[in-house]
Amino acid sequence: MNGNRDLTEQDRGARSWEDAFHELQAQFVRNSRCRLRIVDTRLQALSQNPSERKALLEVMREFHALAGSGGTYGFQNVSNLGRMGESECDAHLNEAIIPGPEELARWRGFLDGIRQEFESAGFDMSLQPFEADLSQLPRVLYLANDPEMADSLCERLEGTALVTYAPTLDDAREELTSGAHHLAVVAVELLPVLGRTFPSKMRVIAYSSNDVTEEVLDRVTAVLCKSVTFEDDLTRLIQSILPRVRSSAN
Numbered sequence: 001m002n003g004n005r006d007l008t009e010q011d012r013g014a015r016s017w018e019d020a021f022h023e024l025q026a027q028f029v030r031n032s033r034c035r036l037r038i039v040d041t042r043l044q045a046l047s048q049n050p051s052e053r054k055a056l057l058e059v060m061r062e063f064h065a066l067a068g069s070g071g072t073y074g075f076q077n078v079s080n081l082g083r084m085g086e087s088e089c090d091a092h093l094n095e096a097i098i099p100g101p102e103e104l105a106r107w108r109g110f111l112d113g114i115r116q117e118f119e120s121a122g123f124d125m126s127l128q129p130f131e132a133d134l135s136q137l138p139r140v141l142y143l144a145n146d147p148e149m150a151d152s153l154c155e156r157l158e159g160t161a162l163v164t165y166a167p168t169l170d171d172a173r174e175e176l177t178s179g180a181h182h183l184a185v186v187a188v189e190l191l192p193v194l195g196r197t198f199p200s201k202m203r204v205i206a207y208s209s210n211d212v213t214e215e216v217l218d219r220v221t222a223v224l225c226k227s228v229t230f231e232d233d234l235t236r237l238i239q240s241i242l243p244r245v246r247s248s249a250n
Helices: 004-050 052-068 076-094 101-120 145-155 171-179 188-195 230-249
Strands: 141-142 162-166 183-187 203-208 222-225
Touching: 004 052, 004 145, 004 171, 052 076, 052 101, 052 145, 052 171, 076 101, 076 183, 141 145, 141 171, 145 162, 145 230, 162 171, 171 188, 183 230, 188 203, 203 230, 222 230
Parallel strands: 141 162, 141 183, 183 203, 203 222
Antiparallel strands: none
């Protein structure tokens, strides 16, 4: 009798672990769907302007992210394809090589291969609902060394905005000087360092764990204090600002 009870408890524990893994796997796929969408748009940009280093850098970053986590969640070929894409993009960046049609076609092949890996596991990776409007979506720049929050924003804003992640000050400066983004999310303490590089028309959300001075308030569109509901609060704030971003961009 005890043996049967122990087996039942073991079986329940195994199912619980399996359920937790599948949830983590699904979260990874949701984040990857956003990454694939970003790679798709940047490859479109490179097909129109192959010398756009910023777009190539972002393709490399997204391939790098896919390479690093794919195998962990049961998608080893996603890691393999991501690693190949990252390596080739990195070589082009380091050697200042402008990608030609053959390279772009091969990288799109990596993108399609990654998507097929997810689809073969039963996940819907279709881009059709938003594909025609991708170039028109507002672009949000997240300036922080916080990949989990970046992935969360990418997922939460899927279909309404494209999120770019800039984890270092050098990345932030490069993205800001590109002028490609409509809204930036940045920690208050980084404002003195980056203040001069924010484009004049860019909306800025600053967040802080402490009280914010009036001087800071003058520089930004909105200020958000960090709390246990920070992700929800930040998402709602971004969504409330996006209509103004769209109207000013048109």
